[in-house]
Amino acid sequence: MRFVELEGLTSLPVEHVERRFRHEEVITVLPARGAAGQQALLVVTPSKAAVVIGDKPPSQHWMTYWAPWESVRIADDRATDDGVYGLTLSVGRLTFDAELEGRDGQRALGDFVAAVRSRHSILTSA
Numbered sequence: 261m262r263f264v265e266l267e268g269l270t271s272l273p274v275e276h277v278e279r280r281f282r283h284e285e286v287i288t289v290l291p292a293r294g295a296a297g298q299q300a301l302l303v304v305t306p307s308k309a310a311v312v313i314g315d316k317p318p319s320q321h322w323m324t325y326w327a328p329w330e331s332v333r334i335a336d337d338r339a340t341d342d343g344v345y346g347l348t349l350s351v352g353r354l355t356f357d358a359e360l361e362g363r364d365g366q367r368a369l370g371d372f373v374a375a376v377r378s379r380h381s382i383l384t385s386a
Contacts, residue, residue, distance in 0.1 A: 346359040
């Protein structure tokens with residue numbers, strides 16, 4: 261998923277966040293919610309994962325936490341009968357849930373899982 265595809269999926273100021281990543285190679289982005297229900301974006305870059313957590317809307321403020329790939333774990337992926345696809349993952353001690361609908365949601369979650377697994381594979385082969 262790209263930043264431009266996030267419209268309507270998060271209350272975070274996507275255009276401002278995207279500008280902050282303009283010098284990074286962004287592989288994929290996934291909207292999620294933290295354990296306390298806060299909006300988050302999980303950003304995959306080649307070197308690290310970024311977790312962008314925002315203040316309550318309509319705030320334009322957010323915090324970016326850069327995490328080493330060793331700390332990112334996919335805990336659970338799931339699908340419901342009504343076409344909602346979900347993923348639970350942990351970044352260090354933080355837990356996030358992502359849920360997206362339909363084939364596009366399934367593809368976005370699959371892309372994210374593939375990117376995380378690829379980063380882990382590169383780490384273990386180095």
